[in-house]
Amino acid sequence: MRSQDDEGVTAFVRASYGRLLREAFLLCGDAGRAEDLVQTTLAKTVVVWSRLQRSEGIDNYVQRTLINTYLSARRRRAWWEQPFSRLVERQARDEYVGVEQRDWLRRALDALPARQRAAVVLRFYADLSEQDAALALGCSVGTVKSLSSRGLRTLRQRWVEVDATAEHEVRYA
Amino acid sequence: MHSQTELRDRLAALAEPVKPVEGYVDKVMRRSRRLRRRRRVTAGAAAAVCVAVLVSMFRVVGFGSAPQLAAPPPDGPFLGWSAVGDVDAGLVQEATDVWDAAGTGGPHTAVRAFVAMRNDQQLHSIAVLQGYDKQGAARLAFFTSDVSAAKALRLRADRPAPDPVTTQVISLVSPRLTGPVGAVSTDDFGTYAIAVAMPGVTTVRVSNTVIDDEMIGDPDAPTSRLVVQGFPLIATAQSTTISGFVKPNRPLAKMTKVFEVLGDGGADGDARGVPGKVVAATGKQIVVAVQQIQAVRRGQLAVVTEGLVGRVTTVDVPRGEATIDLVTSTGFAGPAYTNISDVPGSVRGTGTSLVMERMPTGDKVYTVHVGNRVVMPDPCQPNDQVGAVTVGRASSDKALEASSVELTPTVDLTHVREVSIMTSSTGGDC
Numbered sequence: 001m002r003s004q005d006d007e008g009v010t011a012f013v014r015a016s017y018g019r020l021l022r023e024a025f026l027l028c029g030d031a032g033r034a035e036d037l038v039q040t041t042l043a044k045t046v047v048v049w050s051r052l053q054r055s056e057g058i059d060n061y062v063q064r065t066l067i068n069t070y071l072s073a074r075r076r077r078a079w080w081e082q083p084f085s086r087l088v089e090r091q092a093r094d095e096y097v098g099v100e101q102r103d104w105l106r107r108a109l110d111a112l113p114a115r116q117r118a119a120v121v122l123r124f125y126a127d128l129s130e131q132d133a134a135l136a137l138g139c140s141v142g143t144v145k146s147l148s149s150r151g152l153r154t155l156r157q158r159w160v161e162v163d164a165t166a167e168h169e170v171r172y173a
Numbered sequence: 174m175h176s177q178t179e180l181r182d183r184l185a186a187l188a189e190p191v192k193p194v195e196g197y198v199d200k201v202m203r204r205s206r207r208l209r210r211r212r213r214v215t216a217g218a219a220a221a222v223c224v225a226v227l228v229s230m231f232r233v234v235g236f237g238s239a240p241q242l243a244a245p246p247p248d249g250p251f252l253g254w255s256a257v258g259d260v261d262a263g264l265v266q267e268a269t270d271v272w273d274a275a276g277t278g279g280p281h282t283a284v285r286a287f288v289a290m291r292n293d294q295q296l297h298s299i300a301v302l303q304g305y306d307k308q309g310a311a312r313l314a315f316f317t318s319d320v321s322a323a324k325a326l327r328l329r330a331d332r333p334a335p336d337p338v339t340t341q342v343i344s345l346v347s348p349r350l351t352g353p354v355g356a357v358s359t360d361d362f363g364t365y366a367i368a369v370a371m372p373g374v375t376t377v378r379v380s381n382t383v384i385d386d387e388m389i390g391d392p393d394a395p396t397s398r399l400v401v402q403g404f405p406l407i408a409t410a411q412s413t414t415i416s417g418f419v420k421p422n423r424p425l426a427k428m429t430k431v432f433e434v435l436g437d438g439g440a441d442g443d444a445r446g447v448p449g450k451v452v453a454a455t456g457k458q459i460v461v462a463v464q465q466i467q468a469v470r471r472g473q474l475a476v477v478t479e480g481l482v483g484r485v486t487t488v489d490v491p492r493g494e495a496t497i498d499l500v501t502s503t504g505f506a507g508p509a510y511t512n513i514s515d516v517p518g519s520v521r522g523t524g525t526s527l528v529m530e531r532m533p534t535g536d537k538v539y540t541v542h543v544g545n546r547v548v549m550p551d552p553c554q555p556n557d558q559v560g561a562v563t564v565g566r567a568s569s570d571k572a573l574e575a576s577s578v579e580l581t582p583t584v585d586l587t588h589v590r591e592v593s594i595m596t597s598s599t600g601g602d603c
Binding site for chain 1: 177180181183184185186187188189191192193194197198200201202204205207208209212
């Protein structure tokens with residue numbers, strides 16, 4: 001029974017690790033922290049593995065644990081580096097546009113509040129429905145709508161600003 | 174980035190390069206083991222804290238096992254109890270002299286005091302002594318002051334020392350504790366109860382069924398092993414209950430009752446309650462077996478703590494039995510009056526209930542309200558007030574012009590097991 005459980009756990013970890021790691025990366029913006037977040041999440045899942053098999057869906061539980069762990073850690077703040085609200089130095093542009101765009105998106109995500117960021121990732125990366133996202137965030141569907149809408153609006157504003165800067169630089173280059 | 178699809182693509186592109194590092198399964202498993210260990214330690218610590226808090230609460234708040242009263246070892250045939258409060262050696266000597274001079278028992282030897290104190294309240298001086306009489310029998314004696322003779326000490330009761338192993342309280346209840354020996358108090362509230370409980374008892378409560386509940390002593394009131402309490406003259410030892418309480422030495426602990434016994438009478442001149450056990454019962458009569466049957470006479474009252482059970486109608490001396498008509502039987506009748514308001518009348522059993530009738534009507538308005546206590550004089554007492562026994566309570570308000578009212582007996586007549594038959598102080602006719 002025990003070894004069956006262990007095999008099940010191992011299989012689950014192998015199957016879900018990559019997906020969770022990418023989601024965590026979008027939440028944290030840092031590969032090392034993403035790994036820490038996913039391992040913590042999966043460790044918590046393993047501890048209650050036998051109970052989970054008798055109750056709710058494991059995927060739901062893992063999703064909720066990931067988000068809760070992320071939000072709790074953000075609340076503690078010590079786990080995170082404090083980002084400057086404004087960059088003191090202007091960032092050097094990447095050589096390649098794709099790289100530049102990824103860099104821009106990462107920075108834009110970093111600038112979002114934790115719950116807005118989580119909502120955006122759940123809705124537009126993990127592709128969860130509003131109901132599932134609400135379940136993972138532990139809030140109402142209305143709150144999910146509001147969080148993701150505000151997150152999206154902020155990201156768009158940043159995009160417009162970046163476009164304008166790029167145009168300005170081209171014009172006066 | 175103008176559409177959600179574009180955002181989706183870009184998020185996927187941003188996350189796509191992130192790949193798991195080798196050995197992540199082991200890392201997750203190690204971390205889960207650590208987490209499990211930490212949770213166990215936390216749960217253990219929490220359980221230990223809970224247990225500690227509960228134990229402290231039980232100790233401090235006062236839960237836990239009921240306190241046990243440990244009896245002090247007997248002092249030979251005497252109770253091995255320590256004295257209550259400071260013993261006035263002069264009062265002990267004075268009481269011993271009175272005891273020696275009082276009868277044929279003196280001189281008394283090996284006298285020891287439970288109580289010997291003077292104060293300006295109630296009985297002024299109280300002494301309770303035990304000692305051997307001249308025949309070598311262990312005796313117990315109660316002394317109080319005589320207010321009519323410059324508070325001279327008087328012997329009120331002299332009885333055999335009680336069982337030193339099983340006795341938890343000694344008491345004397347009598348209306349004859351304030352004046353000359355054998356004389357009833359002239360004060361309406363002149364019956365006194367003196368009770369001394371064994372060491373370890375923290376509070377003694379003396380209650381009496383002839384007064385209303387709200388006047389019963391509070392067991393949480395600060396008292397001691399000694400209680401001296403005044404009651405109306407109708408109170409007797411038979412209507413008195415003495416309870417002992419122990420309060421554990423914990424701040425919020427509650428009092429626990431450790432004993433409840435009837436009061437003891439037996440002062441000189443007091444009517445004596447002769448115990449009888451019910452051996453047969455019908456709806457109208459009970460038959461009781463009485464050891465001291467020689468003292469029992471026809472017409473005497475049979476009582477319990479709650480009040481009157483009935484009246485002795487026949488005495489079978491050879492069999493040691495007395496037959497008692499219950500108060501609700503048709504054969505039962507007698508004079509009665511309402512307590513405090515003194516409305517005179519008579520009571521009569523109707524076969525199933527009890528009626529007070531022949532109450533005066535006319536110019537003077539006599540009122541009887543529901544719940545009023547009706548008492549019947551005891552023929553073995555010196556007058557109608559002293560030791561009158563509660564027979565019932567008015568079941569309803571008496572109509573102004575009416576001369577009768579139905580009563581509810583205060584005694585549950587279907588469950589009487591033992592009674593006291595009130596006999597004369599000398600054991601002869603009342």
